[in-house]
Amino acid sequence: MQSYGALPPHTASGHDHSDLHEWKQPFRMVSGGSGETCVTDLRKRRDQSHDPRGTGAARARLRLDSMTELVTDTPEGEAVGKPTSVSRITLSHIMTAGDTNLLGTVHGGVIMKLVDDAAGAVAGRHSGGPAVTASMDEMAFLEPVRIGDLVHVRAQVNWTGRSSMEVGVRVLAERWNESSPAQQVGSAYLVFAAVDEQGKPRRVPPVLPETERDKRRYQEAQIRRTHRLARRRAIMELRERRAAEGLDDA
Numbered sequence: 001m002q003s004y005g006a007l008p009p010h011t012a013s014g015h016d017h018s019d020l021h022e023w024k025q026p027f028r029m030v031s032g033g034s035g036e037t038c039v040t041d042l043r044k045r046r047d048q049s050h051d052p053r054g055t056g057a058a059r060a061r062l063r064l065d066s067m068t069e070l071v072t073d074t075p076e077g078e079a080v081g082k083p084t085s086v087s088r089i090t091l092s093h094i095m096t097a098g099d100t101n102l103l104g105t106v107h108g109g110v111i112m113k114l115v116d117d118a119a120g121a122v123a124g125r126h127s128g129g130p131a132v133t134a135s136m137d138e139m140a141f142l143e144p145v146r147i148g149d150l151v152h153v154r155a156q157v158n159w160t161g162r163s164s165m166e167v168g169v170r171v172l173a174e175r176w177n178e179s180s181p182a183q184q185v186g187s188a189y190l191v192f193a194a195v196d197e198q199g200k201p202r203r204v205p206p207v208l209p210e211t212e213r214d215k216r217r218y219q220e221a222q223i224r225r226t227h228r229l230a231r232r233r234a235i236m237e238l239r240e241r242r243a244a245e246g247l248d249d250a
Contacts, residue, residue, distance in 0.1 A: 081208040087126035088156040091118040095149045106145035115188050118153040119167040123192035126157045127204040131192040139188040148176030159221030163201035165192050166221045
């Protein structure tokens with residue numbers, strides 16, 4: 001999962017349970033729009049860099065300010081919007097023995113990697129270029145996944161700002177030994193930043209909700225954004241207060 005220091009991070013939270021390393025794979029496919037495309041490299045990864053400026057409260061504030069820069073951006077300008085369906089995809093993967101943990105079920109990190117890959121493909125498709133993961137919020141594991149299960153990871157853009165996007169992801173599993181419909185086993189919300197060749201934030205087209213469900217997801221994403229900002233402000237104020245009182249180490 002991509003994280004970075006030179007670029008400011010961004011996030012999302014909340015769940016819609018009615019909808020959502022290098023890894024070994026028997027196959028890996030993305031479907032969306034018309035036709036299907038095999039994906040071998042969903043996006044480039046950027047190494048995390050260290051910002052040497054400041055220490056203690058000043059450094060903490062710098063990080064929070066940088067995080068807020070992308071998270072607080074709002075749709076603006078005359079950019080042509082894109083419908084939700086344009087970037088919606090499904091990534092499918094058969095679970096193997098190499099994906100399991102000590103309990104014999106699929107490791108949570110494997111599922112998170114699939115979620116990040118699918119969300120990254122959506123972000124890149126919607127923004128028309130590179131996009132990096134800023135945060136994954138409230139990754140929920142609802143049911144265990146086992147060897148042989150066919151996992152489908154469905155992702156779409158829920159909300160867009162100036163340079164950031166929230167992507168909602170649902171994880172479903174078809175049991176290899178059952179004929180029942182696919183069962184939802186997980187969900188998550190991620191925020192991505194669109195970047196240019198220098199790794200700087202770039203503008204993204206606004207997402208255009210098409211259905212009532214898309215509109216609800218857009219509104220819920222706005223609520224999650226409001227909560228994120230309030231949480232960050234509270235954290236910043238707490239750190240500054242403790243630093244002023246000399247309670248935290250430099």
